[in-house]
Amino acid sequence: MRLRLFRAGSMPAALAQARAELGDEALILSSRRVGGGVEVTAALEHEPEPYRAPEPEIPPRATDLAVLNWHGVPAPIAERLGQGPLAQTLANLLRFGELPLGAACQPLLLTGPPGAGKTLTTARLATRLVLGGVAPLVITADGRRAGAAEELAAYTRLLGISLVVASHPATLVRALQHRPAAAPVLIDTAGIDPFDSGQMEAITALIATASALPIMVLPAGYDPMESAEQAAAFAAVGVRHFIPTRLDLARRLGSVVAAAIAGSMTLSEAGTGAGATDGLTPLTAEFLAGRLSRRPVPRPRKVPDANSKFV
């Protein structure tokens, strides 16, 4: 605030002085008679905002669109992800959450195309539960693939839990009726083609029979558009959870983002290794941001030796 006193023979003269000096925005704070005239106190609030120490904050780092592009994130999504720090925009755009693995929870049913890693993911979830002191009921509904049950049985034997093979919905119902109290249920299923309506009807029936929470298992590194369409197809039959696998092998994660968005699915875990004990990592916005904000340094190519001969 600038404050000035003006003295003049008359009030209009003092006011005129104030306006001339401080401008039309001058505020007359007070006036009084003084010997032979008038004194006017006028003020003008013109100061800049008082200086305040800046809040220590991390400046929002613009996300490198080129890196997202390298990952194969579809352009419209990349643009939205690029509007702020990646962990934040991912958290806004995608859903992240934990798998309901408790005792009283719905059975978890893993579905996805063949070779996605459903059986290994089932084994990993079972391992995690056992290590946490809870023995789950593990069911495989995969009656089609030769050796499918054997593969899972190798894990459940190691874990000391039993495996129920339920190739028919009726067997599945019976197995669930004998579910031990307080036991979480994991159901592994046969790989299916999400664009085959017959197979999708079968999985829908299985989900309904078990009153299960279906989880889509999809490997990373595939074509983002293909993955997005697969996710949309699974979402159409009510799948709302997504566990991407092979994050240890795939370098490009655009398909994971594209699928999660296309299916409006919640990301909870990611397959990140070969082992049954350490192969699942909680999938958070920060984790995904870390993976999406880097691209691997290309390996130096071998320079052909000038003397080498082509055979």
Added chain:
Amino acid sequence: MQIRNLSEPRPRRRAGAPLLTAVASGKGGVGKTWFSVTLAQTLARAAQRVLLFDGDLGLANVDIQLGLNPGYDLGSVLSGKVSMPDAVQRCVPGGFDVLAGRSGSGALASLGTDAVDQMLAGLARMPYDHVLLDLSAGLDPATQRMAAGADILLVIATDEPTSLTDAYAVIKLHAAAVPDGEVRLVINQAASDTAGHRTYATLARACTQFLGRTPVLAGIVRRDDKVRDAIRRQMPLLSRHPASIAGADVARIAGNLSSL
């Protein structure tokens, strides 16, 4: 240690805790320290337990005005040498306690907000009815923080344009830090009651127009030669001159404060 985010609603004063009254002016030389001392003495005479805290961290001078020779001061407390209650000194003629600042130590003037908050929390735990914070002139962050942390901010101004401008700046910064803070104006060295009211109206008008809030008038203290005399003799006013115009004016302000 509790650090309060000053943009959040102010917590209610704990039952039994002292009323923290900060005294600020922006400009120096308007009688702020004199007013704090006299207010402390007046409250003490009304059987209130009073601690006068010299919040002038750079150039503390409450002890000089009272002719005290403090063994310990705020610096001793902040360095952990003594506890806050142990650093308090009795001002016998005044009937109140003093926690002295440290004169001439620039290091304390740049006290961080955490340390200020810690200090205020310590003061709020002291066994008094009133803690008066005699703040330094100027608007450094530590001073602003102390003003923001007090229950009431008394702003002292005279009719000089520089004083009005600086008092306005104090109120403006305080309003930004504590939107619902309680600010009251003391017009000091007024030629008369009427003149004092005119000065108050001038400053209040600027606050209303520019800040959208009108500080309440705590009171007018009329100019009094006995004040100068008491300061020169390093004695509290009421000890040197039990009856005086300025003393009566401060008593009115104290009466309003102690009813809170």
